[in-house]
Amino acid sequence: MNQNIAATTAKKIPVTIITGFLGAGKTTLLRNLLSRSNGRRIAIVVNEFGSLGIDGEILRSCGIEGCADDDIVELTNGCLCCTVADDFIPTMESLIDRPNPPEHIVIETSGLALPKPLLKAFSWPGIRTRMTVDGVITLVDAPAVASGRFADDPEAVALQRQEDPSLDHDNPLAEVYEDQLNAADLVVLNKTDLLDEAALALVERNIADVVSRKLVTLRAVEGRLDPAILLGIGAAAEDDLEKRPSNHDGADDHEHDDFESFVVTVPEQKSADDFLIHLAEVASKYDILRMKGFAAVTGKKMRLAVQGVGTRFRHEFDVPLSGEHREGRIVVIGQHGFDRAAIEADLMRL
Numbered sequence: 001m002n003q004n005i006a007a008t009t010a011k012k013i014p015v016t017i018i019t020g021f022l023g024a025g026k027t028t029l030l031r032n033l034l035s036r037s038n039g040r041r042i043a044i045v046v047n048e049f050g051s052l053g054i055d056g057e058i059l060r061s062c063g064i065e066g067c068a069d070d071d072i073v074e075l076t077n078g079c080l081c082c083t084v085a086d087d088f089i090p091t092m093e094s095l096i097d098r099p100n101p102p103e104h105i106v107i108e109t110s111g112l113a114l115p116k117p118l119l120k121a122f123s124w125p126g127i128r129t130r131m132t133v134d135g136v137i138t139l140v141d142a143p144a145v146a147s148g149r150f151a152d153d154p155e156a157v158a159l160q161r162q163e164d165p166s167l168d169h170d171n172p173l174a175e176v177y178e179d180q181l182n183a184a185d186l187v188v189l190n191k192t193d194l195l196d197e198a199a200l201a202l203v204e205r206n207i208a209d210v211v212s213r214k215l216v217t218l219r220a221v222e223g224r225l226d227p228a229i230l231l232g233i234g235a236a237a238e239d240d241l242e243k244r245p246s247n248h249d250g251a252d253d254h255e256h257d258d259f260e261s262f263v264v265t266v267p268e269q270k271s272a273d274d275f276l277i278h279l280a281e282v283a284s285k286y287d288i289l290r291m292k293g294f295a296a297v298t299g300k301k302m303r304l305a306v307q308g309v310g311t312r313f314r315h316e317f318d319v320p321l322s323g324e325h326r327e328g329r330i331v332v333i334g335q336h337g338f339d340r341a342a343i344e345a346d347l348m349r350l
């Protein structure tokens with residue numbers, strides 16, 4: 001049989017795209033999914049915005065049986081939706097060209113990625129015949145929505161519209177939120193442990209207002225859902241892109257310069273508790289969207305891993321510190337124009 005015909009008739013490998021804003025719980029959901037995969041060969045492609053490759057490291061250190069290191073591929077060279085041709089397509093091709101290709105591929109996009117350019121890549125020749133988008137799963141950070149994180153400021157929009165009547169938003173966060181929701185086949189309302197029923201109902205109404213079609217929304221804590229719900233949706237999302245509107249439809253390209261990130265090297269800390277309080281204060285003072293990284297703490301042999309979404313932090317002592325290396329590194333992500341020098345100086349302060 002001619003090779004092309006063989007490729008089209010062979011079963012396509014299903015690909016699930018996990019999207020959701022910075023810190024919504026994508027890596028956490030993936031960890032739970034992998035731990036319940038029952039030996040199914042799942043390859044993971046992780047893309048992060050300006051980071052230390054922390055998500056890949058978290059997944060690799062999950063200790064899940066059958067989850068081999070080379071099943072986790074990191075794309076840290078920019079945002080996946082902008083590097084489709086250079087990075088993404090070759091990565092996907094190399095995964096399926098393996099002698100023992102994965103049964104399912106799951107892509108964790110960066111929290112700032114717009115899913116639509118990525119979906120379009122599945123129409124590319126060479127990809128279209130060999131893979132299909134089984135489903136786009138959009139995670140929503142319920143408390144972040146409830147706090148108005150993605151809401152437009154009506155007064156600011158009105159003011160800007162006087163200058164530019166075509167303007168939709170003044171708020172890049174709202175654009176990313178809407179694009180991610182409108183690309184979805186399934187919405188996972190995550191972190192429901194942090195809100196009461198009334199607040200959750202309001203968030204669900206907000207989602208329904210944003211999404212232009214009817215979508216299933218499931219509530220979750222730590223993205224804990226049965227893999228049978230998450231995988232095997234069978235959406236073939238690449239075939240109905242017109243149903244998935246984007247704020248960037250019509251634009252050939254888009255930029256991520258609404259957001260920026262940098263890494264701060266932090267000294268050894270005297271106390272984990274004080275460090276966490278300090279991080280939350282800095283996050284609040286500069287309205288930082290996301291912080292994550294590692295630090296050494298005096299007297300501790302294990303590394304302190306910290307995760308912050310807004311001012312909410314979690315931590316664990318995760319792996320033994322190696323050698324004499326006692327410096328820590330924290331990734332800081334925020335909206336363009338935040339005061340990098342002041343944040344760095346504040347974080348360096350013990």
Ligand SMILES: Nc1nc2c(ncn2[C@@H]2O[C@H](COP(=O)(O)OP(=O)(O)OP(=O)(O)O)[C@@H](O)[C@H]2O)c(=O)[nH]1
Pocket residue numbers: 020021022023024025026027028029048055110111190191192193194220221222223290307308309313314
């Ligand atoms: N309370 C609570 N915290 C959660 C839940 N799910 C995730 N988290 C925490 O939220 C933080 C961010 O979770 P991640 O899984 O790293 O989020 P992410 O979407 O992968 O983050 P980025 O890759 O930076 O966009 C971590 O501290 C998690 O432990 C949840 O259901 N409830």
